[in-house]
Amino acid sequence: MNKFPNAFVIILSVILFAWILTFIIPKGNYQRELDTVNNRTTVVANSYEQIEAPHLSAFNALLAIPKGIAGRADLIVLVLLLGGCFYLIEKTGALNQGLNQLITLLKGKEVFALTIILLLFLTAGFTIGLQEEIIAMTPVLLLFGRTLGYNASTIVTASYGSAVVGAAFSPFNPFGVLMAQKEAELELLSGLEYRLVFLLIAVIVWTFYILRIASKNRIEKAKLELDIEELTARNKIILTLLALTFGGVTYGLIVLGWGFIEMSACFFGLGLVCGIIAGFGFNKTTEIYVEGFKEMVFACIVIGLANSISIIMSEGFIVDTIVFGLFSPLKNVPPSISGVLMTVSQAILHFPIPSYSGQAILTMPILTPLADLIGLSRQVCILAYQYGAIMMDMIVPTNGALMAVLALAGIKYNHWIKFIIKPALLILGVAAIAILIAVQIGYE
Template sequence: MKNFPNAFVIILYFILFAWILTFIIPKGNYQRELNTETNRTTVIANSYEQMDAPHLSVFQVLLAIPKGIADRADLIVLILILGGCFYLIEKTGALNQGLNQLITVLKGKELLALIIICILFLFGGFAIAIQEEIIAMTPVLLLFGRTLGYNPSAMIYSSFGSAVVGSAFSPFNPFGVIIAQKEAEIELLSGSEFRLIVFLIASIVWIIYIVKYVSKNRADKSVANIEAEKLSIRSKSILTLLAITFGIVTYGLIQLSWGFNEMSACFFALALVSGSIAGFSFNKTTEVYIDGFKEMIFACIIIGLANCISLVLKEGLIVDSIIHALFAPLKNVPSNISAVLMMISHSILHFPIPSYSGQAILTMPILTPLSDLIGLSRQVTVLAYQYGAIMMDAVIPTNGALMAIIALGGIKYNQWISFIIKPTLLMLCIAAVAILVAVQIGYN
């Protein structure tokens, strides 16, 4: 379909659709209370009630666009700084030299290279739920893929897709399973052994699917910029600093509770030091850095616009109504069926709530007493959430990172969906089987 809308237009359509839903779905909300110890607002179970409120005006919907972009300011800053940093390092020649060395080493071993990429991003999702950070890496990954004979879909599938699978099945995802376990009032990181087994199974199946895909969809190798050139001392220094920076950032995320701003500071410093090592003047370094910002502007706007969809639903007072409609009927079915339906409900709910950490905070206080009522363990309730919600990050157009990455890869959303829907359903089937097994073995 040659005239399928681009990412910008698709998100505008979804903002319009979200506004229409605010006229169709009854308004309502759950009561909330502030926990003074954690300074976190929690939802009170069984407190949902419908309410009368005026509909959003056209101007309020338009106002949601700049508000949605502003709400993602810290992430947009990270993407600009990280993207500019990678762009500057590429202009120093260090990335090209590094890629040349990799290609020389992996010549005739292209499949091994792709499997290594999958494993790296699987563990990136597994450990720190890497996702938005991949946006700035995408141009480099696409270049690497072209030199190995892999099309953009294969590279995004093996990087971003693998990161989503790693995040969805991880026992340690700090923004998913840990938050959900805390909200469900169960011991943090408990039940990790079972989750780890399912993660390994899902990862193996995911990699096998990728291998089968690329064996049928190879692209012509690019020979541009590929020369038998050894790494210079400057390039080795820059790439070493890049590796060290990633190590520092990973440590900060895991041990120091860092956020996007701390990451941005690290990569900003890396860019300036890399320009100096490359022999650029300070003026040239900043000019190249600014050019890198320009390359990432479209991705940043897509991130902000995607946030507008959930903002319209929230200000239209229908998010709680959607939650109530999806989960209230579960108490009327057997616990094993209820667990699988809970996962499906989380998948649907992730469309209007693209933040899966936010989804955990919204739903766990509601689902925890419900699971106790129907005899479903809280661990299984958390499983249903993490599998159903996080896996949908590979599909939903409200996920700004996804829309930005496929836009950079020149892939239209309909093309991506036709490509990703089968493996996503396969992962959800594995998740459903895992949930049924968990119910049978009394996983708690």
Template sequence: MKKFPNAFVIILSVILFAWILTFIIPKGNYQREINTENNRTIVVPNSYEQRNAPHLSAFDALLAIPKGIAGRADLIVLILLLGGCFYVIEKTGALNQGLNQLILALKGREVFALAIITLLFLTAGFTIALQEEAIAMTPILLLFGRTLGYNTSTIIGASYGSAVVGAAFSPFNPFGVLLAQKEAEVELLSGTEFRLVFLLIAAIVWTMYILRYASKHRVEKSALELEVIKLTTRSKIILTLLALTFGLVTYGLIVLEWGFNEMSACFFGLGILSGLIAHFGFNKTTEIYVDGFREMVFACVIIGLANSISIILSEGSIVDTIIYGLFSPLKNVSPSVSAILMMFSHSILHFPIPSYSGQAILTMPILTPLADLIGLSRQVCVLAYQYGTIMMDVIVPTNGALMAVLALGGIKYNNWIKFIIKPTVILLVIAAIAILIAVQIGYE
């Protein structure tokens, strides 16, 4: 059997496939206008029409690659600075000492440790929609996992996977649910109680699956199992600052509407300060920081390449055609069937549109009038979007964050699919049940 392609080859193959699709799928577009209330471009419902447009050349497809990388500059800066920050902290010895103490405290209670990791990332997912931020934490999490006897799939599932599950079932994901509710002209944070019930169900099922898988796939504990070293005063200060920075960033995201740049500034400051506290001096601290950049470069390139796919489909004028083809037939079936098909259509659409916030902006103005027409509440329309779209972030190879995490963990995409497909299907079934119940009770 030939060696399965790595993340770089997979993304390049999808870029080529996207370019080929621009010659096959008819070109077309919806009309768009500016919403004067929020100065946002919105799609005009029922305005789709096919049009003639020149095909993208091979050079246009190549040009999409630097455009894609440049278009994710703020995220790439965050990953570089966050990665550099963690690398500096690791070199201070604070992380190893902290892990040492944690492992000693959890000795014989590895299942409890794994459950805590899963719960923390579920919480981060449903509160601040953490996803890309997990990239820089992956090497440390894998190190921690190996010392407890857990394989790479288990740890990435418990961290990145949990964050996605939390975001998918969240009642107040700011980049998913709230944005979709705003686009659908639904009261913000409405329907929270119903979503919380199914968030709890999904979280329990997911956690049980992770723990069950982990128990069946234990690996030999890493040799890092560590001599007994007490935390030094400097290490305590550095780890305290790390915890405070995470608290500050969480507050900024929720209350102050921070973006990637504000997060980057916080972690850059933490990295420099940690090096100085460890008495590295400015020269050594910055040199170590640059070494941390090198560790993250491959992940950053993957993020940019994934963005290139959306650019090709958009410049090739076929994104709106894909949306029209997926959702137009829904008006011909009953509301219950339409709602389920809407969820799965969103799942399919997430392959060419890996940004779920972008997908909400594109689809909600089109789907809400359709929902009104077929007797489906707009709240159910949002529900179908959030479950079908966000949950696919653990599967779609066009999601740069997923491919970057897998690359850092050294997991082949085909092996990841073998691990993740079963729990994903189970959670999508739970989501479908939630949608059917929502339709029956007139969920508003």
């Protein structure tokens, strides 16, 4: 298995497969209309029809690659600037000194340290849907993990994996459940209590299981290059600014409605300021920043390539056909089974639609009338969406963030699947139980 393809080859293969599917799957679409109140396009329920359209040429498939990269420009800018910022701060020695202090403090308490990482990223996932931002943090997290004696798979699971679980079970993920509730015409944050109960259950199950498998995958602890007893005054200022920036960005995301562009600006400014504080001067600061960009280029290209897959399937007019084929049979089965199958269908659909917010906008107008027809509450419909779609971010190769993190961590995709499949299925089992109970108690 040493010859297993890297992330670049895997995504190119999926792009080719997606293009071939456009010749096999019938073309069709749902009618869409502009919601002038919210200024967005919505899908008209029960409007699917097959259409005649020319096949996507090989050249158009190639065009989808630069389109995909350009279409994720805001995220790519964030990864470049955030990655460059972390790289620069690492070169100041502040991160090594800070980690040295933290490791000294946590000596003999590695399990406690890993638990803190798990809980931090679970919290980031269920509050702001943190995911892409982890890409630039990955090198630092890996360094921290090695000094604690944990391998790359364990650290990626504890960080990226935890963020996905938090986002999937969140009662107020703005890009997931809140968007789905809005599309399903439900009161925002309705059904909060039930979601909180299963969020707690999922967090407990996930944390204990990951700690268990982490104990079986220990490696020899790495030593930091620096062995300094106390932080220098300059590095104290740098780490303080880093913490304040994260706090300010989190506030901006939750309260001010910030996006990737505002985050990029904050971290770009932080990097420049930290370089000056470290005494690098403008020339050296910018040179180091450029070196940091180079470290992130592969991850950025992977993100863009992943976006190309959905572009090909959309321009080939097969996405709506896949949606119609997955969800139409659900009206022929009992509500309890339908709820679980709806989760499975949402999970499968996440392969061609790696954006779970986009998946909510596409599927909710279609599924809510179907749910009403078969006696399934709209809240259960949303549970099926958030559990099925968001949890797949841990697995699908069309997710650019996942593939970028794996590329930076040096984890082959087949090794990752082998490592993550059991905990992912365990959490999906918790999700299935949540849906079955919700149907039985008439969760509204």
